[in-house]
Amino acid sequence: MGNVILDVTDVNKHFGGLQALTDINLRVEEGTVHAIIGPNGAGKSTFLNVIVGRLTPSRGRVLLGDQVLTGKQPHEINQLGVARVFQTPEIFPDLSLLQNVMIPAFAKRDGQYECGIFKSLFGERKIREEAEHILEDVGLIADRDKIAGSMSRGDKRRLELAMCLIQNPKLFLLDEPTAGMSRHDTNRTIELLQRIKQRGMTKIIIEHDMHVVFSLADRISVLAQGAIIAEGTPEEVRNNPKVKEAYLGGESL
Numbered sequence: 615m616g617n618v619i620l621d622v623t624d625v626n627k628h629f630g631g632l633q634a635l636t637d638i639n640l641r642v643e644e645g646t647v648h649a650i651i652g653p654n655g656a657g658k659s660t661f662l663n664v665i666v667g668r669l670t671p672s673r674g675r676v677l678l679g680d681q682v683l684t685g686k687q688p689h690e691i692n693q694l695g696v697a698r699v700f701q702t703p704e705i706f707p708d709l710s711l712l713q714n715v716m717i718p719a720f721a722k723r724d725g726q727y728e729c730g731i732f733k734s735l736f737g738e739r740k741i742r743e744e745a746e747h748i749l750e751d752v753g754l755i756a757d758r759d760k761i762a763g764s765m766s767r768g769d770k771r772r773l774e775l776a777m778c779l780i781q782n783p784k785l786f787l788l789d790e791p792t793a794g795m796s797r798h799d800t801n802r803t804i805e806l807l808q809r810i811k812q813r814g815m816t817k818i819i820i821e822h823d824m825h826v827v828f829s830l831a832d833r834i835s836v837l838a839q840g841a842i843i844a845e846g847t848p849e850e851v852r853n854n855p856k857v858k859e860a861y862l863g864g865e866s867l
């Protein structure tokens with residue numbers, strides 16, 4: 615294995631009596647796309663929430679490079695280079711698309727969202743140019759002055775991708791990036807993610823759509839009832855009988 619960027623050791627999470635994650639061990643190699651799949655309620659979102667600091671594990675440790683993430687606040691983890699797109703896009707609905715993409719760049723420069731935009735305008739032009747470049751990349755440049763809240767759901771999700779990309783994260787977490795999208799928008803998003811894959815950004819992607827998973831993933835981990843039941847290349851996972859069993863009692867992927 616090359617450089618490990620994310621190293622998860624023995625992570626457990628319970629909610630009261632419910633064991634949502636059991637002894638999760640996962641290593642993600644720098645520059646790869648690692649998919650996490652599994653039936654509804656398997657623990658996928660819980661796992662992402664542990665990585666980004668929204669949930670504290672009951673036991674275990676998460677490292678980004680040599681930095682310990684466990685116990686840090688979400689904004690601290692974000693500052694260390696972890697960005698995430700959510701199932702429901704988290705955007706600033708009253709601002710333009712361009713402003714939406716510029717804000718995380720100011721926040722990264724100034725250390726926090728709250729005061730970033732009001733701080734010195736030094737570097738603003740550079741940030742604007744970068745934001746425009748990224749809007750072009752995600753196919754939204756023609757709409758840069760539109761109000762974000764007025765865009766379609768698919769466009770909002772692409773906007774949120776752009777807001778993460780401008781941070782140039784070390785690790786990019788995508789929670790069902792194509793959920794609710796038309797086939798056309800899904801394919802555009804796959805193309806976009808393939809393009810950004812070439813830049814070498816490490817990604818973890820949670821996805822139910824196997825077309826998306828098999829188009830993008832270098833490796834796949836399969837979660838079922840809070841435990842990893844299989845891990846390997848897409849071909850290995852596709853042919854694993856335990857995985858077929860976890861999905862609807864043997865139906866093939």
Ligand SMILES: Nc1ncnc2c1ncn2[C@@H]1O[C@H](COP(=O)(O)OP(=O)(O)OP(=O)(O)O)[C@@H](O)[C@H]1O
Pocket residue numbers: 629632634652653654655656657658659660661
């Ligand atoms: N905050 C919480 N409090 C209590 N139980 C929770 C909480 N969050 C998740 N759970 C439970 O933990 C289990 C794992 O949920 P999680 O949302 O991580 O699964 P998932 O694999 O992401 O599912 P889906 O594919 O449906 O999004 C479920 O049984 C869920 O009900």
